[in-house]
Structure formats: C-alpha cells, structure tokens
Amino acid sequence: MRVVSAQAAGAPGPVPEVRRPALSDREIEVLLAWLAADSKEEAADQLFISASTVSTHISRIRAKYVSLGRPAPTKAHLLARALQDGYTMLVEW
DSSP states (O other), X not given: OOOOOHHHHTOSSOOOOOXXXXXXXXXXXXXXXXXXXXXXXXXXXXXXXXXXXXXXXXHXXXXXXXXXXXOOOSHHXXXXXXXXXXXXXGGGO
C-alpha cells in the first residue's frame, strides 16, 4: 500500500489511502482478458481455459475487492478498479 501526500497528488487536503487487493499475476491476466473481451467465452478461448475458470477468477477478484470495502459488482466497476489500482492504464484501452 502507498500513501500519497496531498501536495504530490495536487489536492488541497489529505488524500485517503486506497487499499489495493493482492491479485495474482494470473488473476490480473484473466481480468484484463475478460475486460477486453465481449464474453467470458471469448476471454477463455484467448487464454486457453474454460469459461467457468474465467468466472472463478472473476468471482475471486470481486471477493478480494469486497473484503477491502471496495465492491466491484459489474464489469464497468472492475475496469474502474483496475485503472485505480494500476493493473492497467487508460491509454491501453
């Protein structure tokens, strides 16, 4: 976890610390493939795994966010979390 000073962030006051889940390399890979795909089946084909395995990874990722008090119930929420936490960057999309 990293605490950003208010001055470094350009904010007038204290910047709250954001707790980032510890996603495995494979979880990040599956998450990004699924975010870029139109379906879990498409992401699964790209990664040579089953769609149910993609679902399992996504469920575990969501559970990690919930445990930190940062739920991500939709695909759009997960994209926002991935951007916020540095797992991807907007220029990649």
